[in-house]
Amino acid sequence: MGVNPQIAGKTYTGAPVYEVGREKIREFAVAIGSSDPVHTDPEAARALGHPDVVAPPTFAIVIAQRCEGQVMQDPEAGIDYSRLVHGEQKFTHHRPIVAGDRLTSVAHVDDARLMAGNGRVVTRVEITDAAGEPVATAISMVIIRAEEQA
Amino acid sequence: MSAQFDQVSVGDELPTTDITVTRADLIRYAGASGDFNVIHWNERVATSVGLPGVIAHGMYTMALGGRYVSEWVGDAGAVLEYGVRFTNPVPVPDDETGATLTFGGKVTKTDQEARTATVTLTALSGEQKVLGKAIAVVRLP
Numbered sequence: 001m002g003v004n005p006q007i008a009g010k011t012y013t014g015a016p017v018y019e020v021g022r023e024k025i026r027e028f029a030v031a032i033g034s035s036d037p038v039h040t041d042p043e044a045a046r047a048l049g050h051p052d053v054v055a056p057p058t059f060a061i062v063i064a065q066r067c068e069g070q071v072m073q074d075p076e077a078g079i080d081y082s083r084l085v086h087g088e089q090k091f092t093h094h095r096p097i098v099a100g101d102r103l104t105s106v107a108h109v110d111d112a113r114l115m116a117g118n119g120r121v122v123t124r125v126e127i128t129d130a131a132g133e134p135v136a137t138a139i140s141m142v143i144i145r146a147e148e149q150a
Numbered sequence: 151m152s153a154q155f156d157q158v159s160v161g162d163e164l165p166t167t168d169i170t171v172t173r174a175d176l177i178r179y180a181g182a183s184g185d186f187n188v189i190h191w192n193e194r195v196a197t198s199v200g201l202p203g204v205i206a207h208g209m210y211t212m213a214l215g216g217r218y219v220s221e222w223v224g225d226a227g228a229v230l231e232y233g234v235r236f237t238n239p240v241p242v243p244d245d246e247t248g249a250t251l252t253f254g255g256k257v258t259k260t261d262q263e264a265r266t267a268t269v270t271l272t273a274l275s276g277e278q279k280v281l282g283k284a285i286a287v288v289r290l291p
Contacts, residue, residue: 028183032214057232
């Protein structure tokens with residue numbers, strides 16, 4: 001029920017490398033209604049000093065949620081995904097995500113606790129590039145709602 | 151549009167913008183983001199878990215806020231930090247009109263040395279605040 005608080009401090013390193021493609025950035029930009037050429041035109045991106053097209057500011061969620069899946073599906077965590085509600089999200093970009101990046105992500109459980117029967121989990125995903133340099137940090141807080149009392 | 155650091159002061163307000171969200175937008179976002187949680191496209195399942203109906207992905211609302219602040223800055227690559235709290239769901243009716251989100255923002259801090267501005271965003275669905283503690287730190291030219 002809720003979450004097993006014992007998973008606090010656990011680290012998950014099994015996420016495969018994510019290769020950022022121009023067409024994926026375009027698809028995401030179109031989906032959020034952005035017509036900014038920095039997402040679709042490499043020349044426009046270079047004019048602003050970026051090496052290639054730039055991902056929108058919340059694109060890292062695509063990588064982070066795949067990585068967090070390891071926590072949500074960990075049998076030790078005991079999380080019922082259907083009762084999960086996204087409470088908070090924060091991104092810190094150490095540099096913009098651009099097409100051509102090969103990104104590694106590691107999930108850290110910074111906090112896991114029970115509060116009045118609800119589970120509360122804070123997960124931090126650290127995203128790094130092929131050189132091992134930091135690219136983005138994505139922190140999410142989710143609530144796993146308690147079962148209704150019969 | 152492109153904001154310049156030297157022309158930005160604490161208290162400045164960003165022009166408010168209305169963004170329409172339809173069921174088709176949610177399907178497109180589900181595909182682009184890989185978040186296929188059924189409550190964002192299936193009315194039957196959404197109501198069975200106690201929701202008023204299909205609701206927008208919180209991350210979709212957050213993404214629209216990110217687009218809003220990026221448009222003000224003029225460079226989506228200049229959003230250094232962006233965080234939100236999801237305070238209320240956004241129900242999206244199954245019609246042509248969908249839901250309307252109203253975004254606004256205010257400059258709440260500037261940092262001369264880093265040439266950054268902190269923008270506190272607001273996002274309303276009707277009268278309801280759907281994002282809380284929505285704060286972006288952007289680098290300005």
